[in-house]
Amino acid sequence: MAVALDNPSNFMTTRLRQAVNWGRKYSLWPLPFGTACCAIEFMSTVSSYNDISRFGAEAVRFSPRQSDLLLVAGTISYKQVPILKTIYAQMCEPKWVISMGACASTGGFYNNYSTLQGIDKIIPVDYYVAGCPPTPENLLSALVSLQDRVQNEGLVPSAERHQQVIR
Amino acid sequence: MSQKLVDSLKSEFGDKIVSVNNSCGDESVLVPGDSLPAVLKYLKESESCEQLTDVIGVDYPERTERFEVNYLLRSIANKSRINVKVAVEEGMDIPTVSDIYKSANWAEREVFDLYGVKFRNHPDLRRILCHHEFEGHALRKDYPIEQGQFLSTPEKLIDDIEYHGGAFRADEVEGEDNPFDLLNVNIGPSHPATHGALRIEVQLDGETIVKAKSEIGYLHRCFEKEAEDHTWSQVMPYTDRLNYVSSMLNNCIYASSVEKLLGVEVPQRAQIIRVIVSELSRIIDHLVCICANLVDIGALTNYWYFYNIREGIYYDIIEPLCGSRLTTNFARIGGLSHDLFDGFEDAVEKHLQKMEVAIKEVTGLIARNRIFLDRTVDVGVLTTDEALSYGYTGPCLRATGLDYDVRKHAPYSGYEDYKFDVPIGENGDTRDRIMVRMEEMYQSASIIRQGIQKLTPGPIALDNASVSLPPKESVYGSIEGVMNQFKLISEGIKVPAGEAYGYGEGANGELGFFCVSDGTGQPHRLKVRPPCFPIFSAFDEIIEGLMIADAIAILGSINIIAGELDR
Incomplete structure (x- = not known):
């Protein structure tokens, strides 16, 4: 990026990709797919003490059509699988996924007949957040890391992001 | 429990009572399946057993009559309880009692789902926790715990x-x-x-x-199957995630249920700390419930007011106390994991004062607010009789005007030594449910202050090598300590064979654990009686005839926590 300060019309040059991604990364609209304990910690992250709006992600939307960050917070049971897959498919590109907590990432300590052993079995995941449940600080850290990733992505979603939903 | 109920049943039904049993002070009678409706009807009408607390299936693969179905009944008026049992062979069915107690409807569906016991003439015998394509019955002992089954199409x-x-x-x-x-x-x-x-x-x-x-069933995490796969102590972290908003309460009530089966009593200091942290949990639960409910009605400001108090309690009290915010894992069978930190009393007092200010502020915003009153007064009314029949307990039952509180009714952990009032409502509508919770927070604060006054130095865990882990100095310094630790961790606490129903006042109502032990280190059966489950079963009936926006306000006020609902 270059800024011409001596020019009276004050212009700057940058790459289109960088300018667009700069806009994208500070206006992530999360869809909290909250099912369990992690959803309560997500509420804490949104509330005024931790205040997720400092990172430009406070516009929480419960419609997949309006959001670009799927935040899977909580245990996903086999009964939830078709729903989660549908919601992911309904989101418009570009879209990102954060898997919040041990249950969403690996099934956690629920290794049993009803719990999906990690959402990456059914949808692609960008960031995994450790913790059971992760603290709000942990989630914010994942958000900041995701912003870095968004900044460095291409203008159009890369081919790997279009990978088929696994099952 | 009451011997009187057993005597009354004996004189009324004579030889139809197959056997009478007493385990840990809990009376149970075994009756044939066909006379079950008559027995329950008699208990309800003549012995004023208003409530069917829960229906619990247990699997004994070695018996001919493989399944045992327990009907836990309670008379609030007479302060007595009884457990009516029925033994069922595989493939046989028993008559439903959902026409006598409304709470039996969902409870029987659960037994059918997890054990495959069929209930004759049940109005709607479908699966409730597992998905509809699930094959087999998950809680049978021969169902492998890790055998998951994908669902291809959601139920219509x-x-x-x-x-x-x-x-x-x-x-x-x-x-x-x-x-x-x-x-x-x-x-x-x-x-x-x-x-x-x-x-x-x-x-x-x-x-x-x-x-x-x-x-329901979207968050079914198989707590009960996991419990059968772990030792009694290893179940503790799973209880955190039942009602994850008030996990301390779950910890303490689970620990006291197993202690009932063990027949031990924890030291004085541990009991007082349990009461203090339980009441802190209750406050947090009520704060979250009320603020989320008010957001649904459109009052966002209250959310910030209440949530900040909760954050303060988590950051300044709960996290220093047990190292984590939500999933506390604080109580232990026979005591507590560790003692209070220095400055606990001051931190608690500081946050209680903040909480009282916040309650005043929020009450000031809503108590005479036209919009709030229009949305909540006379909306979602449930009468006391209906609430009892549906198995309501806790704030939702007290909102209808009945002062049933386990802490007063059957005191545990020394609650009989504390002075507090049980707030009740008048109409059983949404406003009453919110206001009962508001007042309960003041009462909890009073209990916490009394508890802090009572605190005296002392041990926080039982001095019993077969129950409590040895102190770390002993583990690292002596062979006996190492052996003791090793045996308790690898084999689990050897709980004597028997069964007990331990219960306490959770944030939403009566939280109970029905523990069946076969003498090994692992539970044979551990059934949670979650307060949400019966409460939510009445939801369909409450909202029919109301506006759709009211349904949302009611759902918030009955405080459904999915982790506890689906387990």
């Missing part, structure tokens, strides 16, 4: 609702393009107002709900 509840059935406008206009068609709307399972994964299918006429049907 629309088919359940008779299309246009009972609609008052559908018949008026003939023809296919009827302008007054009822509209089916699906709420959930991913919906901002459901507070967890629930699904409600409603049939609307304009904005009025004509018929509703709800579905």
Whole structure:
């Protein structure tokens, strides 16, 4: 990026990709797919003490059509699988996924007949957040890391992001 | 428990009572399946057992009559309880009691889902926790715990609702393009107002709900199957995640249930600390419930007021106390994991004062607020009798005007030594449920202050090598300590064979653990009696005839926590 300060019309040059991604990364609209304990910690992250709006992600939307960050917070049971897959498919590109907590990432300590052993079995995941449940600080850290990733992505979603939903 | 009920049953039914048993002070009678409705009807009508607390299945693969179904009954008026048992062979069925107690409807569905015991003449015998394509019955001992089954198509509840059935406008206009068609709307399972994964299918006429049907089980995490796969102590972290908003309460009540089966009593200091942290948990639970409910009605400011108090308690008290915010894992069978930190009393007092200010502020914003009153007064009314029949306990039952509180009714952990009032409502509507919780927070604060006054130095865990882990100095310094630690960790606490129902006042109502031990280190059966489950089973009936926006306000006020509902 270059800024011409001596020019009276004050212009700057940058790459289109960088300018667009700069806009994208500070206006992530999360869809909290909250099912369990992690959803309560997500509420804490949104509330005024931790205040997720400092990172430009406070516009929480419960419609997949309006959001670009799927935040899977909580245990996903086999009964939830078709729903989660549908919601992911309904989101418009570009879209990102954060898997919040041990249950969403690996099934956690629920290794049993009803719990999906990690959402990456059914949808692609960008960031995994450790913790059971992760603290709000942990989630914010994942958000900041995701912003870095968004900044460095291409203008159009890369081919790997279009990978088929696994099952 | 009451010997009187057993005597009364004996004189009424004579030799129909197969056997009488007493385990840890809990009386149980075994009756044949066919006389079950008569026994329960008699207990309800003649012995004023108003409530069927829970229906619990237990699997004994080695017996001919493999399944045992326990009906836990309670008389609030006479302060007594009894457990009526029925033994069922595989493939046989028993008559339903859902026409006697409304709470039996969902409870029997659960037994059917997890054990495959069929209930004759049940109005709606479908799976409730597992999905509808699930094959086999998960809690049978021969079902492998790790055998998951993918669900390909979600259940269609629309088919359940008779299309246009009972609609008052559908018949008026003939023809296919009827302008007054009822509209089916699906709420959930991913919906901002459901507070967890629930699904409600409603049939609307304009904005009025004509018929509703709800579905649960989206957060079924198999607590009970996991418990059978772990030792008694290893179950403790799983209890955190039942009602994850007030995990300390779950910890303490679970520990005291197992202690009941063990026949031990924890030291004085541990009991007082348990009461203090339980009441802190209750405050947090009520704060979250009220603020989320008010957000649903549109009052966002209160959310910030209450949530900050909760954050303060978590950061300054709970996290220093047990190292984590939500999932505390604080209590231990026979005591506590560790003692209070220095400065605990001051931190608690500081936050209680903040909380009282916040309650005043929020009450000031809503108590005479026209919008709030219009949305909540006389909305979602449930009478005391209906609430009892549905198995309501806790704030939702007290909102109807009945002062049933386990802490007063059957004191545990020394609650009889504390002075506090049990707030009750008048109408059982949404406003009463919110206001009862508001007042309960003041009472909890008073209990915490009394508890802090009572605190004296002392041990926080039982001095019993077969129950409590040895102190770390002993583990690292002596062979006996190492052996003791090793045996307790690898084999688990050897709980004597028997069964006990331990219960306490959770944040939403009576939280109970029905523990069955076969003498090994692992539970044979551990059934949770979650307060939410019976409360939510009445939801369909409450909202029918109301506006759809009221349904959201009611759902918030009955405080459904999915982790506890689906387990």
